[in-house]
Amino acid sequence: MIGKCFGALCIISVAFAIFSGNLEGINEGILSGAQKSVTTTLSLLGIMVFWNGIMEVFKDCGLISFLAKILKPVLKFVFPRAFKEKKGDKEITACISANLLGLSNATTPLALNAIEKLNEGRNSDKATNDMITLSIIGSSCFCLVPTTVIAVRTAMKASITYEIIVPVWIVSGVCMCLGILLSRIVGKISGDS
Amino acid sequence: MEIVKKISLFVLPCVVFLVAIIIFFGKKSYFESFLRGAKNGIKSSFAILPTMCALIVSVSMFLSSGIEPIISKYLSPILGFLKIPSELFPLVLLRPFSGSASIATFEGILEKYGPDSLIGICASVIMASSDTVIYVICMYFSTTKIRKTRHALPIALFISFFCVLLSSIVSRVFLNMLFN
Incomplete structure (x- = not known):
């Protein structure tokens, strides 16, 4: 799937650039894109290192197990297999709690952790239903305060600034629930791998 | 709305504060845990680089092709x-x-x-x-x-x-x- 995405984007772009004679533009695009991937990864590095450290402390002192107990009734429905086999349930809880607290920067390393744990001992190149649900929750971006958007609106001298969180909560909440529901339904129909 | 903004500013420092308390007063050496987790963080960030590179290049090509x-x-x-x-x-x-x-x-x-x-x-x-x-x-x-x-x-x-x-x-x- 990822490879197909990459391939499709590249083929379309190169074909169109040749067709429209915009070769200078696409050359620039290739070089700057490769450069940007390194700056993006490096800018993430510090956050990844720090949050992984913080969460390891939480895991070791039992806070995550405590949170897992509280969130279990809900999460058991969302991630049935992980909670049944007790494999990766702690990592999932850590990731979801960070997501709910709006620590979006911390969510990525925790999600990577959770998926690695869920994948332990498996030798398949297919994702399990729980992994897919987690990735859909991660991509639905439920956040308490959309700081970037509010900052841009304030800079543009909007009269509606913080009030925007009301429609944002409604839309992102509904989208996240629908995502979880769809993922569970499709997962159930297609069976787990 | 100001309250929401204030609360959101508190979340991050409070998490760090909590960890600092655990590390300072904990009986076990929780700083070791921190370092172990941090090391894993380095591993995962370099593991995502190849994927990121392929994707960012393809998106950048797409945007610059017009x-x-x-x-x-x-x-x-x-x-x-x-x-x-x-x-x-x-x-x-x-x-x-x-x-x-x-x-x-x-x-x-x-x-x-x-x-x-x-x-x-x-x-x-x-x-x-x-x-x-x-x-x-x-x-x-x-x-x-x-x-x-x-x-x-x-x-x-x-x-x-x-x-x-x-x-x-x-x-x-x-x-x-x-x-x-």
């Missing part, structure tokens, strides 16, 4: 049919792929149509409640051998389209309520 305005032109009637303002189309197209390009487009839309117009509000809601789904999904699976993500991407893309539809409805209602 095809995006043309696709927008042909697909905007569909959005009009669903009562989504067609001025939002570049944002709808770019949001799943590129964070920086979608922020730039978002700023352009606010500047052109005004932040308090229906288009401006709708763009803000889309921007805040959807994410660069393609990156997120590729990144999540990049440290494992998993290549078949099954229904993850189709559902995520469907949700991000549904988010646009819902945003345009909710923004209309929101503006009506605010000015009545």
Whole structure:
């Protein structure tokens, strides 16, 4: 799937650039894109290192197990297999709690952790239903305060600034629930791998 | 609303404060745990680099090839049919792929149509409640051998389209309520 995405984007772009004679533009695009991937990864590095450290402390002192107990009734429905086999349930809880607290920067390393744990001992190149649900929750971006958007609106001298969180909560909440529901339904129909 | 902002500013420092207390007063050496976790963080960030590189290059090629305005032109009637303002189309197209390009487009839309117009509000809601789904999904699976993500991407893309539809409805209602 990822490879197909990459391939499709590249083929379309190169074909169109040749067709429209915009070769200078696409050359620039290739070089700057490769450069940007390194700056993006490096800018993430510090956050990844720090949050992984913080969460390891939480895991070791039992806070995550405590949170897992509280969130279990809900999460058991969302991630049935992980909670049944007790494999990766702690990592999932850590990731979801960070997501709910709006620590979006911390969510990525925790999600990577959770998926690695869920994948332990498996030798398949297919994702399990729980992994897919987690990735859909991660991509639905439920956040308490959309700081970037509010900052841009304030800079543009909007009269509606913080009030925007009301429609944002409604839309992102509904989208996240629908995502979880769809993922569970499709997962159930297609069976787990 | 000021309270929400204040609370959100407290979350991050409080988490760090809590960890600091655990490390300082804990009986076990929790600093060791911190270092062990941090080391794993280095590993995963370098593990995502190859995936990120492939994706960012392909998106950057796509944006610089000049095809995006043309696709927008042909697909905007569909959005009009669903009562989504067609001025939002570049944002709808770019949001799943590129964070920086979608922020730039978002700023352009606010500047052109005004932040308090229906288009401006709708763009803000889309921007805040959807994410660069393609990156997120590729990144999540990049440290494992998993290549078949099954229904993850189709559902995520469907949700991000549904988010646009819902945003345009909710923004209309929101503006009506605010000015009545």
